Amino acid sequence: MRMAKTLQQRLDQANCDYDIIPHPHSATSLESARTAGVPAERVAKSVMLDDRHGNFIMAVLPANRHLDMTEVRMTGAWQLTRESNLPSLFGDCERGAIPALGDAYNIPMLLDRSLTRQGDVYLEAGDHDHLIHMSMEQYLKLVPHAEVRELS
Template identity: 60%
Template sequence: MHMAATLKRTLESAQCQFEIVPHPHSASSLESARVASIPAERLAKPVILDDRKGHYLMAVVPASRHLDMSMVSKGGEHWELSSESTIARLFKDCELGAVPAVSEPYGMSMRVDPLLTRQQDIYFEAGDHESLVHMSTEEFLKLVPRAEVCELCPQPG
C-alpha cells in the first residue's frame, strides 16, 4: 500500500478523518470500484485538463460517468485533456492512472460534479493502483475548500 506523499501531507494538515481501503491491483477507476466492492458513483475520478498556456484543471466526476468537455469551459476558457507525460510530471509521487482527487497541493484548480457532493461518502485513488482513500463527503469538501462544484457530466436518466 503506497499513499502519495503529497496526499498524505495534505490529509494530515487538513486533519481529515479517513481510512485506506486496500484492493487488488486495478487499471481504471471503474475497475477500482469493482474490485474494492464500492459503488462507482462514489469513486471520485479526476480528469486532468490543460489550457496549453501552463494552467491545469482537475475535473472530478463519479467513476460511473464521463466528463463532458463542453460543460467544463466557462467564458473564454479552452481545456484539453493533458498528456500522460504531463500528468506524470505534475503527479510525480503517484503511479500513472492513480491520481488522487485533490488538486491544490499539485498546483491546479478543481471542479467537482455535484453528483459526487450529493453522496454520503467518497472514495478516491491514494496514488497507487491498490489503495483508495475513503472519507465522508463533508471531510472531502473540507480537504478541497476551493473546489468549484458545477455540472461536469450529463445528468443520469
C-alpha cells in the same frame, strides 16, 4: 506504495478521518470501485485538463460518469491533458492513479455536483492498489476552492 506522500501530508495537515481501502490491482477508477466492492458513483475520478499554455485544471467526477467537455469549456478553452505531461505534476503518484485532490498539488478543481450528493467518497491513493475513504463533508473541507458544477 500505500499513499502518495503529498496526499498523506495534506490529510495529516487537515487532521482528516479516513480509511485506507486495499484492493486488487486496477487500471481505472471504475475498475478500482469494482475490485474494492464500493459503489462507482462514490469513487472520485480525476481528469486532467490543460489550456495549451501551461495551465492545468482537475475535473473530478464519479467513476461511472463521463466528462462532458461542453460543460468544462464553459470555464475556458480546456483540452484533455496528455498522460505524458502528468508525471511532472504528480511525481509521487503512479501513472494513471491521480488522487482527486487538486488542492494538495496546487491545481484548481472543478467538482461534479452529482459527486457532492454522496454521503462519502473514495479517492485514488496515488497507486493502483488503494483507495482513501472519507465522508463527503471531510472531503469538501479539503477542497474549499473547488468550483462545484455539472460536469457529466
